């Protein structure tokens with residue numbers, strides 16, 4: 376648990392709750408048939424009278440959106456009550472032509488869930504208050520200059536969102552980042568969100584307060600908005616914790632307010648005093664019926680759920696004998712886990728346990744390094760899972776050494792050729808001709824009389840030096856398991 380250090384004797388405990396909005400990957404908008412994807416559309420081309428807020432129109436509920444929210448709620452261990460309803464959240468803003476958003480106030484689709492986090496080896500359980508539906512607003516495009524003006528684009532208006540509200544159970548900035556990362560992983564596994572924070576598909580508001588350690592009541596919180604990366608979530612919260620400690624330690628008070636994160640300056644800035652639920656004049660949406668959610672519906676959605684990251688990670692430990700750490704890293708991204716499993720399945724190794732471990736090492740090591748260097752996704756890897764399996768087969772059969780394997784992988788990755796083709800083309804192979812190897816061993820013995828002398832004088836470690844010399848002369852092509860016996864045979868007893 377994070378403890379905020381202070382200069383005075385008071386030790387503060389940090390309390391954080393996150394409100395995350397995620398855009399749902401539905402085909403159409405929440406209450407009309409306009410396409411939900413606005414990323415590359417010309418402004419105001421995905422609009423109709425419903426999402427533009429014309430009078431007299433009627434909304435129709437997008438069932439796919441409800442399914443996705445329900446699936447998310449189940450993945451977050453929430454209860455799904457039999458009944459939920461929609462409410463109007465009223466406020467005036469130029470990107471909101473209706474003057475209200477349709478949301479869910481006191482009867483959300485789901486409540487009372489939790490998410491499990493691994494925080495530096497400790498399991499932490501963060502409560503999920505609720506997951507509910509909310510429709511998105513339009514966007515304002517500001518044009519600066521002498522005659523500055525603002526344009527309204529309604530392509531995003533009415534796009535389905537879900538809001539995932541956590542309990543104030545998070546105890547530090549790093550924990551908040553881990554929560555966001557875990558949440559994103561789950562949403563992407565489910566296929567309900569693209570998870571692209573940088574594109575605004577996942578938006579986080581952080582509620583932060585501190586209290587003297589041991590105190591029961593919570594301190595006054597501030598809410599931070601505008602964080603568009605995991606890193607800025609952690610940085611913004613860290614900054615805000617420091618600011619609050621400073622205010623309280625110097626005898627000041629924290630005001631409940633909304634603050635914005637200024638990424639460039641690395642500070643949070645006061646934006647406005649917080650609005651309360653009363654300010655929104657919530658009331659039941661009169662144009663939509665409440666939804667009665669049958670247990671059959673819930674079970675149908677539950678049956679469609681894919682294996683989730685925690686379960687997959689556990690299975691990787693059991694099935695492949697991986698460490699919890701490796702399994703956790705491989706399953707942090709579904710595409711990476713899929714790649715790994717395909718590579719293990721494609722190999723021809725007899726020693727399946729060793730192969731599973733080797734495939735994990737190569738995927739998380741050299742392959743990931745190459746991907747990172749090129750800012751590539753695992754799905755964009757130029758070495759397919761079959762290619763990685765082929766590489767491991769080449770190493771296991773002794774055709775190439777592990778060290779040569781790194782070179783082969785790099786060349787295969789750069790060219791898109793298979794590892795076998797690279798080995799063939801480049802003439803990379805281990806020296807398995809014992810005659811040639813013997814000649815080099817003789818040379819090394821003749822050229823290093825001091826080391827040979829040391830060996831006979833009882834310094835057996837000098838054998839390692841001689842092995843190293845042989846490897847060097849063969850430019851790594853010799854098989855270490857052949858070099859040592861050959862050397863020892865020639866040197867005789869120490």
Ligand code: ADP
Nearest residue numbers: 390391392393541542543582583584593594596
């Ligand atoms: P509000 O009514 O001010 O919007 P809510 O009770 O709806 O507050 O909670 C909004 C979010 O703030 C939730 O994620 C909740 O966990 C979190 N939260 C509530 N109280 C605190 C607090 N004192 N410190 C930090 N986070 C809090």
Ligand code: ZN
Nearest residue numbers: 407409423426
């Ligand atoms: Zn529309």
Ligand code: MG
Nearest residue numbers: 394540651652
């Ligand atoms: Mg609230």
